[in-house]
Amino acid sequence: MIDLSSDTSTRPSQAMREFMAAAPVGDEQLREDPTVNELQDYTAELTGKEAGLFVPSGTMCNAIAYAVHARPGEAVILDRTAHPNIAEGGGPAVLAGLLLRTVDGTRGVYDRDQAARVVHAGNTHASRTALISVENTANMGGGMIWPLETLAGLRDLANEHGMKMHMDGARLMNAVVGSGNSAATFGSYVDTVWIDLSKGLGAPVGAVLTGSREFIEAGRLWKHRLGGAMRQAGIIAAAGLYAFRNNVDRLAEDHANARLIADRVVQTPGLELIRSPVETNIVIFSVAGTGLTAREYADRLLKEHDVRISPYYDVSVVRAVTHLDASRGDCETAAEAIAAVAENALNAA
Numbered sequence: 001m002i003d004l005s006s007d008t009s010t011r012p013s014q015a016m017r018e019f020m021a022a023a024p025v026g027d028e029q030l031r032e033d034p035t036v037n038e039l040q041d042y043t044a045e046l047t048g049k050e051a052g053l054f055v056p057s058g059t060m061c062n063a064i065a066y067a068v069h070a071r072p073g074e075a076v077i078l079d080r081t082a083h084p085n086i087a088e089g090g091g092p093a094v095l096a097g098l099l100l101r102t103v104d105g106t107r108g109v110y111d112r113d114q115a116a117r118v119v120h121a122g123n124t125h126a127s128r129t130a131l132i133s134v135e136n137t138a139n140m141g142g143g144m145i146w147p148l149e150t151l152a153g154l155r156d157l158a159n160e161h162g163m164k165m166h167m168d169g170a171r172l173m174n175a176v177v178g179s180g181n182s183a184a185t186f187g188s189y190v191d192t193v194w195i196d197l198s199k200g201l202g203a204p205v206g207a208v209l210t211g212s213r214e215f216i217e218a219g220r221l222w223k224h225r226l227g228g229a230m231r232q233a234g235i236i237a238a239a240g241l242y243a244f245r246n247n248v249d250r251l252a253e254d255h256a257n258a259r260l261i262a263d264r265v266v267q268t269p270g271l272e273l274i275r276s277p278v279e280t281n282i283v284i285f286s287v288a289g290t291g292l293t294a295r296e297y298a299d300r301l302l303k304e305h306d307v308r309i310s311p312y313y314d315v316s317v318v319r320a321v322t323h324l325d326a327s328r329g330d331c332e333t334a335a336e337a338i339a340a341v342a343e344n345a346l347n348a349a
């Protein structure tokens, strides 16, 4: 099967597994795991921050950051389609007692003026807005990269109102490779930023949250509280180190493969690329013109061509994500299959 349902479907390569097996380990909870410590330091340096914290998932990074940056009853500004609003089990409300003040950005990206409208200083009636949260790349925006000037505008707003700023970097390295801006450049606009190891970077598990030393100390308490403190975790942290050394530059191939699929979508009657242009590794398109629902279309693609993509947030929208386990040839095959399902559906109509 060619699995383009998500870049989380990547599996650790043999070389990554060997590197993991050889990693020196210690008790991570006691800060004695040398591989975890190296990964944390590496990621902190990469993002231009003082310190890093290795945790099991990106969701936990967002949970920790929100809990440290804001007090119960306070509010967070984020795009309506951002992961904490749609896919974290209500974590911001349940774990940190926060309100989400969502804004409707363009492809997951919103600007200073939009955010300014929902900032409250806080009084007996309105809750204080404590945090601005951005997602780079914006997943549901079709892998959109945040422009630096937009981040700068939000940073100014945050400074004017004493708010913190957080970046969900589930796919930060895609943004880096796609834009040519360094992780530290993106990181310079925000107080905290994290990178997922288990998506396009190809590691099986983990994410690293970075920020000031003081923030990371507070975050460590939350990590423990949430049950995220581990023991000989170097064995999985090693996969992250391997990924940073070997799997970053090649993300450009994933981006080229995503554009190849998008080009085929654009040429195919019945299909419509609804997040355009494709900037990184995510292709989101509508199948409404084929007369099929997203689920029917994805099922046919899988059954007839052994290509998996995901029905997405709407009855007629699907998402294909390229990654290191899908070669150029796989993506060419998938692109033809994507077109064939649409053409057959139209011919049968």
Ligand SMILES: Cc1ncc(COP(=O)(O)O)c(C=O)c1O
Pocket: 056, 057, 058, 059, 060, 083, 135, 137, 139, 168, 170, 171, 196, 198, 206, 207
């Ligand atoms: C933008 C974004 N943020 C956060 C997450 C959560 O990451 P994890 O699956 O590592 O918890 C995801 C996962 O799909 C994501 O796409």
